Amino acid sequence: MTNSSDIPRTPPRKSATFDDYTLAEIRRAAATGIYDIRGGGAKRRVPHFDDLLFLGASISRYPLEGYRERCGTDVVLGARFATKPIHLKIPITIAGMSFGSLSGNAKEALGRGASAMGTSTTTGDGGMTPEERGHSQTLVYQYLPSRYGMNPDDLRRADAIEIVIGQGAKPGGGGMLLGQKISPRVAKMRTLPEGIDQRSACRHPDWTGPDDLEIKIEELREITDWEKPIYVKVGAARPYYDTALAVKSGADVVVLDGMQGGTAATQEVFIENVGLPILSAIRPAVQALQDLGLHRKVQLIVSGGIRNGADVAKALALGADAVSIGTAALVALGDNNPVFESDYAALGTTAGAYDDWQEGRDPAGITTQDPALTQRLDPVAAGRRLANYLAVLTLEAQTIARACGKSHVHNLEPEDLVALTIEAAAMARVPLAGTEWIPGFNGKI
């Protein structure tokens, strides 16, 4: 007779579907009755630039000499209709982030770092502050559905105007800045009572659809005497058609933001389940520009998960004219820095995972309006770090471009790339490494 204790037992087995995170979220939802809100972009694993490789030079391709032969990085944005297009020294811009979601010191630091490297920063919901105008050599002014702080003087003070239709973290979503971050100054800029939860609309109040957008763009051009480049920013959802419609409406520049792009605060379920990875969105957008005969004439800026010079180079090789960074810029300033680990632990999180930007308790002093916390960020030192980081991104992109024999980073092309996975090959429309197979390619790219 066998003793029951002698029977081999399988170890406890957790469900792949109901994993620990899922179970915890169910319990959290059951306890609170409210969805999870957080900042940042999609955290799930999606096909990304890591799934692409450059081929480099070989017998049939001549490389350029590093440190000797020039590899250009400049970019002109907005020459289609604007009489004063923007000239940037590097093809890496700073994405729109508001004063309100970010501290004044953080906005100043972004301006300092970007200006040192000859590139642009972008306002956000809530309007333009004198500090960010003063510290940003080139400033893009966002035109958002809420129109908080919108006025013609700032419109004319800007170097370009970005009409925001959506963003990658939440295509089709508005926003909510919780009361903790509605300081007296933020409230005044937005014409709202102090301390309330401030909602931002998801649709523009005075136009609907591409035909109206064309007239809206005409109005903005008239108000600014056709001087300013006009960008149209969309979240990656239907990139071919959205790009085509933005161009048809008269955009000088299209900004395409993938689901990895960050937000100040949105529902977790929205961030993780709506929109496309940027890798899948670039080629359809470029295709739209090519079909219209306007590739390189209407510029394409892509964003969402740009981290290093390889990501920059890959985005440009797929056809973008420039990239935009948000999350990475905040990290360069000091966001999620392990030196604040004890503070993060007190908030129930850890450095590298902190994303409750909506609560306004950021230990790094970046996503907060708390005066004591904001003092933790030295805008001069943080700006220097951002400039350093932008320099590294640029040098890395140049390194790769030279290896591919390109005298300008814009000369990188899809033929320089292969994919490591079938998914990435299909999305980026480049061959699976070691093959000539582009999944989904039916003779028309």
Added chain:
Amino acid sequence: MNLSSNTSTSGLDLAPPSVIDLEHETVRGLNAKMHGLSHGTNHGCWRILNPRGRHAIVAGLDAPVMVDIAGNVGYYCAGMNKQAHVVVHGNAGVGVAENMMSGFVHVKGDASQAAGATAHGGTLIIDGNATARCGISMKGIDIIVKGSIGHMSAFMGQAGTLTVLGDAGEALGDSIYEAHLYVRGTVTSLGADCVIKALRDKHKAELFEKLKAAGVDGQVDISDFKRYGSARTLYHFHIDNASNY
């Protein structure tokens, strides 16, 4: 009802107006001329002929000029206006005086959607009706509509006043913040968090001032109006209000 108010520049004791005929001049040419005016300009009076529904007419003005437009205008007439006094002798398309900062815009006919949208200041008078989303996201403007307004008017209205001598459509003041709404006629329905409020003396005084600005004080009885505003129950997110967000 035929309530009149004379805000036209033609009856004022001013120098003869400069005339721009859009039959022979482009909107770009018109706006470039107007934007070139300095704040102390002595070119104070303008008359625009043959607007024929063109868009963005006199958008972005920033000078204390008087502008008479002889006919119908398209989208965004007097958009983002500052200081200027604009009279449209006709109907106005979408977004008349949108995001106005200051000044005065008077539409003698009807106005299309989003009249006075997001405007921070100034006064907008519409003699006829305004359709949907009148005063949407208003941020300080005073709007007086002598006729009726359409649905979703004053949606997310933050500040300023919307005075309606006629009726209001569905979902008036949905998700409203601190804008003051005065309606003389019927309201089809109120939007989320918009409620009827007591018309106290200070509100009557405010309403009188708006009616006076529109030149109809004494022509209507203030006690006929009802006041609407925010119940402020949505100012802080709460799960029990989820169906209203």
